[in-house]
Amino acid sequence: MQLFTLLAGLALATALWSGVQAVNTEARASYDSAAATLGEAGYDQLVSGDDQPISLETYVALRRAGWLVSPVIEGQINGVRLIGIEPLTAPSSLGPVNLADGADIGAFLSGRGQVYGTVETLAALDVTGSVAPDLAPNVAYTDIGVAQRMLDRAGEVDLLIVAPDQPLRQLALREVAPNLIRRAAAAGSDVGKLTDSFHLNLTAFGLLSFAVGIFIVNGAIGLAFEQRRPVVRTLRALGVPLGALIGLIAVELMLMALLAGIIGVALGYVIAGMLLPGVAATLNGLYGASVAGTLQLRPSWWISGLAIALGGTALAATGALWQLSRMPLLAAAQPRAMAMAAGRRAKVQGGLAAILIIATLILAATAQGLIAGFAMLAALLIGAALGLPIILSAVLAFCANRARGVVGQWFWADTRQQLPGLSLALMALLLAMAANVGVSTMVSSFRLTFVGFLDQRLSSELYVTAADANQAAQITERIASEVDVILPIQSVTMPIASIPTEVFGTRIHDTYRDTWVLLDSLDLPWDQVASGEAILINEQLFRRAGLNVGDQVMLDAVPLTIVGVYGDYGNPIGQAVIGEDLFVKLYPDVGPLRFGVRVPEADVNRVRSILRDDVGIPDAQMINQAGIKAFSLDVFDRTFVVTTALNVLTLAVAAFAILMSLLTLATMRVPQLSPAWAVGMTRAELGRLEVIRAVLLALLTAVIALPLGLALAWALLAVVNVAAFGWQLPMYLFPWDYVRLFGFAVLAAAIASLWPAIRLARTPPAGLLKVFSNER
Amino acid sequence: MLLTATDIHKTFHTADGPFTVLRGVDLALEAGESLALTGESGSGKSTLLHLIGGLDTPDQGQIMINSADIAAMDDNGRAALRRGTVGVVFQQFNLIPSLRVADNIAFQSRLAGRDDPKWNADLADRMGLTAHLRKYPEQLSGGQQQRVAIARTLAPRPKLVLADEPTGNLDEATADDVMSLMLDLVADAGAGLLMVTHSIALAERLSRRVHLRAGQVAA
Ligand SMILES: Nc1ncnc2c1ncn2[C@@H]1O[C@H](COP(=O)(O)OP(=O)(O)OP(=O)(O)O)[C@@H](O)[C@H]1O
Ligand SMILES: [Mg+2]
Numbered sequence: 001m002q003l004f005t006l007l008a009g010l011a012l013a014t015a016l017w018s019g020v021q022a023v024n025t026e027a028r029a030s031y032d033s034a035a036a037t038l039g040e041a042g043y044d045q046l047v048s049g050d051d052q053p054i055s056l057e058t059y060v061a062l063r064r065a066g067w068l069v070s071p072v073i074e075g076q077i078n079g080v081r082l083i084g085i086e087p088l089t090a091p092s093s094l095g096p097v098n099l100a101d102g103a104d105i106g107a108f109l110s111g112r113g114q115v116y117g118t119v120e121t122l123a124a125l126d127v128t129g130s131v132a133p134d135l136a137p138n139v140a141y142t143d144i145g146v147a148q149r150m151l152d153r154a155g156e157v158d159l160l161i162v163a164p165d166q167p168l169r170q171l172a173l174r175e176v177a178p179n180l181i182r183r184a185a186a187a188g189s190d191v192g193k194l195t196d197s198f199h200l201n202l203t204a205f206g207l208l209s210f211a212v213g214i215f216i217v218n219g220a221i222g223l224a225f226e227q228r229r230p231v232v233r234t235l236r237a238l239g240v241p242l243g244a245l246i247g248l249i250a251v252e253l254m255l256m257a258l259l260a261g262i263i264g265v266a267l268g269y270v271i272a273g274m275l276l277p278g279v280a281a282t283l284n285g286l287y288g289a290s291v292a293g294t295l296q297l298r299p300s301w302w303i304s305g306l307a308i309a310l311g312g313t314a315l316a317a318t319g320a321l322w323q324l325s326r327m328p329l330l331a332a333a334q335p336r337a338m339a340m341a342a343g344r345r346a347k348v349q350g351g352l353a354a355i356l357i358i359a360t361l362i363l364a365a366t367a368q369g370l371i372a373g374f375a376m377l378a379a380l381l382i383g384a385a386l387g388l389p390i391i392l393s394a395v396l397a398f399c400a401n402r403a404r405g406v407v408g409q410w411f412w413a414d415t416r417q418q419l420p421g422l423s424l425a426l427m428a429l430l431l432a433m434a435a436n437v438g439v440s441t442m443v444s445s446f447r448l449t450f451v452g453f454l455d456q457r458l459s460s461e462l463y464v465t466a467a468d469a470n471q472a473a474q475i476t477e478r479i480a481s482e483v484d485v486i487l488p489i490q491s492v493t494m495p496i497a498s499i500p501t502e503v504f505g506t507r508i509h510d511t512y513r514d515t516w517v518l519l520d521s522l523d524l525p526w527d528q529v530a531s532g533e534a535i536l537i538n539e540q541l542f543r544r545a546g547l548n549v550g551d552q553v554m555l556d557a558v559p560l561t562i563v564g565v566y567g568d569y570g571n572p573i574g575q576a577v578i579g580e581d582l583f584v585k586l587y588p589d590v591g592p593l594r595f596g597v598r599v600p601e602a603d604v605n606r607v608r609s610i611l612r613d614d615v616g617i618p619d620a621q622m623i624n625q626a627g628i629k630a631f632s633l634d635v636f637d638r639t640f641v642v643t644t645a646l647n648v649l650t651l652a653v654a655a656f657a658i659l660m661s662l663l664t665l666a667t668m669r670v671p672q673l674s675p676a677w678a679v680g681m682t683r684a685e686l687g688r689l690e691v692i693r694a695v696l697l698a699l700l701t702a703v704i705a706l707p708l709g710l711a712l713a714w715a716l717l718a719v720v721n722v723a724a725f726g727w728q729l730p731m732y733l734f735p736w737d738y739v740r741l742f743g744f745a746v747l748a749a750a751i752a753s754l755w756p757a758i759r760l761a762r763t764p765p766a767g768l769l770k771v772f773s774n775e776r
Numbered sequence: 777m778l779l780t781a782t783d784i785h786k787t788f789h790t791a792d793g794p795f796t797v798l799r800g801v802d803l804a805l806e807a808g809e810s811l812a813l814t815g816e817s818g819s820g821k822s823t824l825l826h827l828i829g830g831l832d833t834p835d836q837g838q839i840m841i842n843s844a845d846i847a848a849m850d851d852n853g854r855a856a857l858r859r860g861t862v863g864v865v866f867q868q869f870n871l872i873p874s875l876r877v878a879d880n881i882a883f884q885s886r887l888a889g890r891d892d893p894k895w896n897a898d899l900a901d902r903m904g905l906t907a908h909l910r911k912y913p914e915q916l917s918g919g920q921q922q923r924v925a926i927a928r929t930l931a932p933r934p935k936l937v938l939a940d941e942p943t944g945n946l947d948e949a950t951a952d953d954v955m956s957l958m959l960d961l962v963a964d965a966g967a968g969l970l971m972v973t974h975s976i977a978l979a980e981r982l983s984r985r986v987h988l989r990a991g992q993v994a995a
Binding site for chain 1: 852870875887
């Protein structure tokens with residue numbers, strides 16, 4: 001039984017940990033490969049500020065100055081967009097060729113004119129290239145040299161792609177290539193940040209579930225030692241040295257941990273396998289690219305899973321071994337030794353809990369940064385877990401004093417006496433529930449906020465992306481008379497208050513006035529922005545630069561007044577909005593490639609077909625706002641599915657912990673229950689009380705878990721999120737979710753206690769009578 | 777008749793096969809009478825006592841207490857019998873560890889709905905427990921614990937008191953004290969007493985003696 005508890009607890013803990021880890025890494029890997037298929041739009045770009053092609057010298061100078069950039073040339077041939085890239089310097093995931101697989105790399109590098117595209121594309125270009133069926137229609141990739149030749153533009157470069165990871169030391173762009181402008185990545189970052197947040201969420205969850213598991217292991221080891229005391233004492237009395245004994249036990253434990261770890265990693269793999277299709281589907285929809293929904297068993301999981309299992313056991317066993325080593329040789333076996341030791345420990349534990357809670361409060365007031373945020377979370381959770389038995393004990397003592405009936409009085413007193421044996425399982429339940437409340441509050445708050453944010457950001461009915469400036473002009477020209485308004489989306493990356501900021505040149509329109517929610521603003525902010533004298537900044541920039549509404553900032557030597565701050569939940573960096581006129585004056589050559597089109601919902605499809613047929617915009621470059629919204633919500637809902645699954649799993653682990661504790665306690669319970677039975681209570685009554693006890697303790701724990709979970713959510717939203725992403729999420733409460741969770745917890749406790757209770761109710765009288773007979 | 781046991785059989789089913797302990801025990805006891813039950817260790821004294829106390833059921837035979845057949849009762853019926861009619865004092869581990877001495881003494885009578893605080897206080901006083909009422913069982917000595925158990929058994933004024941070597945774990949002097957108290961109180965209450973004992977001297981102080989041998993009463 002002990003062995004089973006130990007193995008199962010440790011295996012479950014490891015399983016949760018490695019399952020979450022597996023989902024996380026796999027999702028990340030998928031996400032990376034998906035992001036790659038976004039093409040060069042997924043990267044920041046350097047474009048020429050004076051409409052001249054970028055010269056080779058500029059490119060070389062940039063590389064010398066430490067800029068990791070890669071040249072790209074683009075052009076149209078027979079309606080095909082031909083993109084020439086430089087395979088050696090291009091970010092490894094760019095382009096059609098999976099450079100890692102090596103099959104075509106020789107041909108691609110040698111410049112022998114290998115062109116990649118779909119069969120139809122290659123036919124339109126009239127070349128014999130390599131068929132790459134994954135590519136979008138009418139897009140072909142080739143080596144930059146080949147492209148220059150085919151486009152008849154020898155030595156020219158249109159733009160430089162900025163690799164995402166740049167060295168720390170590099171000369172400023174302005175010094176190396178003053179005529180180049182950095183254009184921010186076009187797409188992906190919004191949802192990218194979202195997935196990052198999701199990963200952070202999952203990691204926190206993995207840690208929590210592991211903590212829950214460790215509580216179980218700790219309990220199991222503690223009880224195992226308790227039961228072994230007599231054997232150890234006998235062996236020591238027979239002259240076996242203490243060191244050898246402890247070494248033996250340690251080795252035995254480690255072997256078990258290893259076994260449990262292996263089972264756990266395998267289990268985690270199964271869990272991940274069940275969760276992953278959801279994650280993969282999410283990313284699939286996200287990038288329209290197929291992402292492997294399959295799982296690879298990475299060696300790193302084995303290592304980290306086993307390390308966690310061994311480390312956890314070591315952690316849990318150290319205390320017990322230490323106690324054992326200090327155990328006096330002839331200490332009398334006390335039936336209530338555990339409870340009494342717990343009583344002594346309670347003081348230490350209470351002190352520790354108090355210190356941790358105080359630390360939490362101090363950190364809550366001062367915490368800044370991710371480390372402090374996580375430290376605060378840890379202090380809060382551990383402090384609360386340690387404090388739990390003390391609070392419960394006080395509540396039970398109060399109830400025992402108030403109880404009227406004799407059974408009630410005994411019930412409360414007995415429950416209180418049971419606490420030490422159950423407290424570890426209850427702590428696990430507390431953590432599991434708090435994590436549930438916390439994470440679901442966070443995810444739900446995130447969802448609500450983000451829906452609002454989407455409504456604000458996706459206010460246009462249709463979004464169109466042009467391939468180049470030429471096509472952009474055509475778009476404006478062709479549909480200007482067909483739609484309500486065209487809102488160009490153009491931006492550059494410029495420092496504001498020394499922080500790199502994506503500055504948008506926006507055509508001020510009622511669309512913005514009506515839908516944008518400003519966290520703080522002066523009067524008529526949009527009109528001031530339109531006049532070219534003012535700027536709106538996002539919360540990230542506001543926080544990071546410590547700016548205030550009314551402050552003045554410089555944008556390329558133009559003084560601008562901050563007239564408002566807006567919430568921005570899809571963006572890691574600073575962002576700002578200036579008027580279109582000012583933008584064009586400052587950056588005449590950037591030119592918008594993306595447009596929001598306001599048009600009555602009913603006309604969307606008509607406009608789409610005009611753009612497709614007359615301007616030649618592929619469908620993939622036109623996105624209906626309704627589609628994006630539905631899609632983004634889908635991402636959230638999938639996140640929910642995964643989070644809910646993990647929630648249920650953690651609760652299940654906690655329920656398992658309760659079951660195990662109850663079963664282990666059951667044997668020790670007989671002497672406590674038999675007298676009550678002998679003087680006139682029925683076994684069925686006692687069994688019922690056992691269930692009620694478990695449910696009651698679960699409920700009490702739940703009541704404590706609720707504020708703890710909310711505190712956790714607050715810490716995640718207001719501290720960790722700000723540190724990780726630069727924005728604070730408003731927190732919403734979801735009472736029905738909590739009620740449902742209470743239901744789950746009670747159900748879990750009831751189910752966990754059912755078996756021991758039934759066993760008790762069915763114990764033959766002889767089993768109970770043994771207590772009184774002299775054979776004992 | 778307060779108690780009649782007729783032709784009681786009891787077999788335990790162990791891993792090594794069935795093990796018959798009682799093979800046709802007959803026994804009778806009148807109110808106010810006290811009976812000593814002796815026999816070798818393992819002869820089945822405790823087993824018989826448990827059957828009479830409604831703690832276990834015989835395989836065969838009839839046990840009537842106040843003209844009610846125990847064997848015909850269900851779990852609830854036997855629990856009611858244990859609460860109100862019969863009181864048992866075991867050799868050890870009689871007390872509920874989570875309750876104070878005072879609450880332990882009152883436990884059974886409160887369960888039976890016959891709580892009489894004055895009588896409880898009186899019992900505690902005569903057992904010399906007044907100073908210990910607020911303590912927990914584990915804080916008492918073995919003799920003190922047995923006195924609490926006796927007080928608890930007598931608190932609901934049971935008609936039949938069963939005692940299974942209540943002083944077996946105590947030293948002789950303490951055992952004598954506890955035993956005298958118990959006999960006095962049972963006599964005062966006019967209850968019937970069935971006591972298992974090894975001590976001849978003790979058995980002599982009761983009104984009647986029976987000996988258990990080979991699973992039967994050998995007068
Ligand atoms: N639950 C049980 N299962 C199997 N055998 C049992 C059980 N209870 C008692 N016995 C056996 O029945 C026999 C009678 O036991 P009992 O406890 O009634 O003896 P006793 O006369 O009270 O002995 P002692 O004087 O030592 O207390 C013993 O051999 C014992 O081993
Ligand atoms: Mg006996």
